[in-house]
Every structure is written in structure tokens, then in C-alpha cells.
Amino acid sequence: MKTYLLRRVLAVIPVMLVVATVTFVLVRLAPGDPASIIAGPDAAPADVARLRHQLGLDQPWPAQLIHWYGRLLQGDLGDSIFLRRPVVEAIVERLEPTLLLTTWATLIAVLIGVPAGIVSARYHNSAVDQSFMGLALVGLSIPNFLLGLLMILVFGVWLRWLPVAGYVSLDVGLWPNARSLLMPAVSLGLVQSALIARITRSSMLDVLREQYILASRAKGLADGAVVYKHALKNAIIPTLTVIGITFAILVGGAVVIETVFNIPGLGRLIISAVLRRDYPVIQGVVLVIAVTYTLINLVVDLVYLTLDPRIRYQ
Amino acid sequence: MIAPGSRWRWLVLLFRRRIALVGGVLVALNVLIALFAPVIGRWEPQLLDVRARLSPPTAAHWMGTDDVGRDVWSRVIYGTRLSMLVGGAVVALSFAGGIVFGLLGGYYRPLDNVLMRIMDGFMAFPGIILAIAMMASLGPSVVNVIVALGVVYVPRVARIVRGSVLVIRETPYVEAALALGVPDAIVLGRHVLPNCLSPVIVQGTFIFAAAVLGEAALSFLGVGVPPQIPSWGNVLAEGRLYLQQAPWLTLFPGAAIMACILGLNLFGDGLRDLLDPKMQGTGGPSQTITTSARPS
Numbered sequence: 001m002k003t004y005l006l007r008r009v010l011a012v013i014p015v016m017l018v019v020a021t022v023t024f025v026l027v028r029l030a031p032g033d034p035a036s037i038i039a040g041p042d043a044a045p046a047d048v049a050r051l052r053h054q055l056g057l058d059q060p061w062p063a064q065l066i067h068w069y070g071r072l073l074q075g076d077l078g079d080s081i082f083l084r085r086p087v088v089e090a091i092v093e094r095l096e097p098t099l100l101l102t103t104w105a106t107l108i109a110v111l112i113g114v115p116a117g118i119v120s121a122r123y124h125n126s127a128v129d130q131s132f133m134g135l136a137l138v139g140l141s142i143p144n145f146l147l148g149l150l151m152i153l154v155f156g157v158w159l160r161w162l163p164v165a166g167y168v169s170l171d172v173g174l175w176p177n178a179r180s181l182l183m184p185a186v187s188l189g190l191v192q193s194a195l196i197a198r199i200t201r202s203s204m205l206d207v208l209r210e211q212y213i214l215a216s217r218a219k220g221l222a223d224g225a226v227v228y229k230h231a232l233k234n235a236i237i238p239t240l241t242v243i244g245i246t247f248a249i250l251v252g253g254a255v256v257i258e259t260v261f262n263i264p265g266l267g268r269l270i271i272s273a274v275l276r277r278d279y280p281v282i283q284g285v286v287l288v289i290a291v292t293y294t295l296i297n298l299v300v301d302l303v304y305l306t307l308d309p310r311i312r313y314q
Numbered sequence: 315m316i317a318p319g320s321r322w323r324w325l326v327l328l329f330r331r332r333i334a335l336v337g338g339v340l341v342a343l344n345v346l347i348a349l350f351a352p353v354i355g356r357w358e359p360q361l362l363d364v365r366a367r368l369s370p371p372t373a374a375h376w377m378g379t380d381d382v383g384r385d386v387w388s389r390v391i392y393g394t395r396l397s398m399l400v401g402g403a404v405v406a407l408s409f410a411g412g413i414v415f416g417l418l419g420g421y422y423r424p425l426d427n428v429l430m431r432i433m434d435g436f437m438a439f440p441g442i443i444l445a446i447a448m449m450a451s452l453g454p455s456v457v458n459v460i461v462a463l464g465v466v467y468v469p470r471v472a473r474i475v476r477g478s479v480l481v482i483r484e485t486p487y488v489e490a491a492l493a494l495g496v497p498d499a500i501v502l503g504r505h506v507l508p509n510c511l512s513p514v515i516v517q518g519t520f521i522f523a524a525a526v527l528g529e530a531a532l533s534f535l536g537v538g539v540p541p542q543i544p545s546w547g548n549v550l551a552e553g554r555l556y557l558q559q560a561p562w563l564t565l566f567p568g569a570a571i572m573a574c575i576l577g578l579n580l581f582g583d584g585l586r587d588l589l590d591p592k593m594q595g596t597g598g599p600s601q602t603i604t605t606s607a608r609p610s
Contacts, residue, residue, distance in 0.1 A: 015435050015438055017435070018434065141575040145534055146564075149553070149554060157558050252440035252442035274446060274449065290439045293440065
């Protein structure tokens with residue numbers, strides 16, 4: 001158990017190393033010299049040269065790479081070219097909407113997906129099962145940003161129930177904040193609930209075929225007790241992994257949804273950085289998201305350990 | 315993979331399932347529209363009909379026009395062509411890279427660790443985020459969208475291929491080939507590769523769908539295909555600005571995307587059920603290899 005734990009935690013290191021290297025290389029793929037981009041089109045050659053030296057761009061690239069690792073270890077992501085301030089600050093400022101959006105979306109996805117999956121499995125091949133799975137398939141075929149646009153059209157423009165776009169900070173109050181995030185979170189979460197429903201259903205079906213389920217039915221346990229008490233506990237484990245993966249999809253989706261609904265989060269930050277060629281910001285946001293995703297998967301794996309004792313002894 | 319002499323039997327088996335048939339028809343429809351876009355399009359997708367700006371659907375403009383008077387029907391039709399091109403090219407690119415890395419990693423143990431750690435590193439980025447970051451450096455163009463999305467899916471293909479290779483390399487027929495002194499390259503190409511293709515092919519339909527969605531999302535965000543090129547994402551991006559006055563700019567390309575992705579998902583599900591009955595209804599990528607469903 002201890003060695004597994006240690007191995008799992010240590011496995012994060014090479015992943016992080018690749019992540020850091022990829023983000024370094026990504027920016028170097030851009031045509032042109034970062035120093036002249038930062039200095040702007042009107043800068044004198046001498047200024048560009050000075051900046052190049054300041055940024056260490058005149059050193060060989062292995063030295064630059066080592067320098068980049070060193071800075072990352074200190075939590076230094078550099079300065080934004082356009083915003084003229086540390087990237088870390090800009091990211092922290094934009095964290096709230098994105099975090100709340102993905103949390104709400106995950107909640108919606110789980111609260112719809114898991115029950116739908118369980119019911120589908122329990123009434124396998126019934127009309128309920130087939131219509132749920134049909135819906136899930138349709139759900140998987142709608143891009144989240146399209147669902148967002150359609151919801152704006154129906155609930156914002158036609159029915160006028162909800163604000164068309166915009167974000168109200170949590171400081172204003174929980175309710176106005178939740179109201180501004182309702183449509184974005186539903187358009188993100190609903191699509192994801194389809195995936196969760198499908199995984200929950202299939203792992204439930206697998207578990208329901210196990211011997212111990214047959215045994216508990218044979219000893220006369222009520223159907224509900226068998227399904228919810230005995231089967232669910234084991235069937236929920238694959239769902240948990242999917243929830244880990246879901247986070248990555250949701251953060252990616254949040255980037256798009258924030259544009260649809262004009263929410264000033266990480267997604268807007270990276271998209272405006274791309275349009276302004278503000279490379280340090282792009283690098284920083286991508287890095288923060290990848291690192292968070294890696295850590296969430298680590299946590300999911302560790303939660304596994306406490307849920308499923310069988311894994312501990314492998 | 316499919317034994318000669320029964321070349322088309324798998325298609326018969328596949329389309330005996332109703333959902334796969336519906337999916338196949340939808341996919342075929344998209345491919346036909348893509349091929350015959352100039353015939354079906356009726357208008358030049360770039361043509362500006364300034365007098366008919368933001369016109370609702372009429373007999374002349376079946377799906378209305380956009381803010382500069384371009385015909386939406388034509389732009390959706392040509393958007394289909396672009397989506398099919400991007401989807402096909404991304405599948406080809408991710409297969410090429412993924413199969414090579416997967417074969418090398420699965421077959422040569424010392425390489426495996428390094429290659430798979432690199433793949434893990436790439437998979438730590440949510441796909442769309444990695445694609446956005448690459449587009450920032452590469453600049454907006456159709457080819458760059460294909461490259462960016464292709465790179466995103468290489469590790470996913472590589473993982474599946476590697477998993478299959480690990481099993482296949484232990485089989486007696488591979489051992490026999492090696493014992494006979496067949497060179498590695500031929501063993502890999504002729505004996506290992508064909509037997510690890512079925513899960514990859516199933517995955518291919520899902521990668522195709524993801525690439526179509528990815529292109530639409532990148533273009534919608536303004537970091538994908540340049541705005542003058544007709545693409546579903548580009549039309550949706552314009553439509554967002556005129557949601558109130560011109561909902562047809564959102565509804566028609568939206569319906570086109572949904573029909574395309576639904577078709578691919580149904581087709582992929584059917585294919586997976588056929589090649590790997592154990593995975594029925596999970597919607598996830600298949601990691602196991604089966605030979606039971608292979609028509610012989």
C-alpha cells in the first residue's frame with residue numbers, strides 16, 4: 001500500500017516535466033523572435049537586443065530550458081506582454097469564475113448522469129433505459145457551445161427568464177452569482193452527464209451480473225437494497241475516474257463556454273492572449289490547467305484506494 | 315483484418331444493427347455533401363449579396379443570409395466539406411503518429427517507458443487547450459488546425475495500439491515468426507499491426523467526431539480557420555453576434571454539426587459493438603482486443 005502510494009505520487013514527476021517542456025516548446029514554435037514581439041513593432045534594434053539579453057533569449061536553448069524549470073519551481077510564470085504584470089496575478093484574478101463554473105457543471109453532470117445511469121441499468125433494456133440512452137447519445141452529439149447558444153436563444157432572448165450573458169461576482173451574493181452561471185453550467189454539465197450516465201450504466205450492469213449480487217438476491221434482500229447498497233458501491237468506481245477525466249473536458253469546455261456567455265475567466269484570458277500574441281499568458285494558463293488536471297487525477301486515484309481495498313494489494 | 319473473400323460481410327453485419335445503419339447513412343450523407351458541395355451549394359459561399367443582408371430563409375436563400383449577405387445554405391454545405399476534410403486528415407495524422415509510437419513502445423521495452431511518459435505528459439493537457447496553445451504559435455489556417463488537432467490525438471491512438479501490441483507480442487505466431495528469423499520490421503508490420511487495428515479503427519470514428527467538434531470550437535473562438543473560409547464554427551461565431559435578429563445563423567449550422575456528430579457516434583458505437591461486443595453501450599474507448607466478432 002505504501003509503495004503503491006509512493007509510486008503513484010512519484011509518477012507525477014515525469015508527467016510534470018513533460019508538461020513544463022511542452023509549454024516551453026509551444027511558445028518557441030511561433031515564428032519570429034519573442035523579444036521583438038514583446039518590444040513591439042516600433043522598438044529600436046538596440047532595445048530589442050537588450051530585452052533579448054534580459055529574457056535570456058541569447059543563451060543556448062538547453063540553458064533556457066533549465067532556467068524555465070527553475071523559474072517554474074519558484075512559481076514564477078513571467079510577465080504578461082500586454083497586461084504588463086505578472087502572469088500569476090492575472091491567472092489568480094480570473095480563477096473564480098472558471099472554478100465556480102466547472103464546479104457547478106461537474107455537480108450538474110454527476111447529479112443527472114449517475115441517477116440516470118443507475119436507473120437505466122436497473123431497468124435494463126426497458127423503455128426507460130432506451131430513452132435515457134437515446135438522450136445520452138443525442139447529448140454527446142451536441143457541442144457544449146452550441147447548447148449554450150441555443151439556451152441563450154430560448155431562455156434569454158425568447159422567454160427572457162435569464163440574463164443573456166455576463167458574470168456576477170460571488171462578492172455580490174451567492175444567488176446573483178449562481179443565476180449568472182446557471183445557463184453556462186447547464187450547457188457544460190448536461191453534455192457531460194451523458195458520458196457519466198453511459199459509464200455508470202455499463203459498470204452497474206457488470207456488477208449486477210456478479211455472484212455476490214445473485215447471492216444477496218437469493219437470500220431475499222429487497223431489490224432496492226441490492227442495487228443501492230451492494231451494487232452501487234462497486235459500480236461507482238469507474239464513474240469516479242470519468243469524473244476525473246470530466247474535469248479536463250469541463251475546463252476545456254469552460255474556455256469555449258466563457259466566450260459564449262462573456263464570462264471573464266481563464267478561458268477569456270487565454271483566448272484574448274492568443275489574439276494579442278501574449279505568449280507568457282498562454283504558457284501560464286496552459287501550464288496551470290495541465291498541472292491542476294494531473295493533480296486531480298492523482299487525488300482520484302488516491303480516493304480509489306480508500307474505496308476499493310482490492311487495489312491496495314496490487 | 316477482414317479476411318479476403320468476405321470483404322463486405324462485415325458491412326452487412328454492421329448494418330444489420332439499426333442504429334449503426336442510421337449512423338452510416340448520416341455519415342455517408344455528409345461525405346456526399348462534402349464531395350458535391352459546388353453542385354449542392356447553389357451560391358458561392360463567399361459571394362456578398364449586400365441587398366439581402368441578414369435575410370431570413372427565403373426561396374432564394376434557403377437558410378437565410380449572414381450580416382454581409384453571404385448565403386448560409388452554401389456556407390453550411392461548404393462547412394461540411396471543411397469538416398470532413400479536417401476530420402479525415404486529423405484521423406490520418408493521429409493514426410500515423412499514434413501507430414508508430416504505439417508499435418515502438420509496445421514492442422521495444424526500453425523505449426516504452428520514455429515514450430509513454432511523453433504521451434502521458436501530452437494527455438495532461440485538455441485537448442482543446444493544447445490545440446488553442448498550438449494555434450497561437452502556428453497561426454490560423456486549415457492546415458494548422460489539422461496539425462494541432464492531430465497532435466492532440468496522437469497519444470490517445472498510441473496508448474491503444476501499445477496496449478494491443480503488449481498482448482499480441484506474446485502470442486505464439488509472433489514468437490514463431492521471430493524464431494524463423496523474420497526481421498522485426500516485418501513482424502511488426504505484417505503480424506502485429508493488422509491484429510491491433512480493430513480497437514484503433516473504432517477509436518478513429520470517435521477521433522473523427524472530436525476533430526469536427528474541435529475545428530468548430532477553435533473557429534468559433536476565432537483561433538481556428540480564418541473567418542472568410544466557410545466553416546460551421548465560423549458561421550456560429552457570426553451567428554452569436556446576431557442571435558436575436560438572425561437565429562437562423564445559429565440554428566442551421568448547429569443542426570448540421572449535430573447531425574454529423576450523431577451520425578459518427580452511432581456509426582462508431584455500432585462498429586464497436588460489432589468488433590468488441592463486451593464494450594456494448596459504454597461509450598468509452600475500447601482497450602480490449604477481441605477476435606470473436608471478426609467475420610471469417
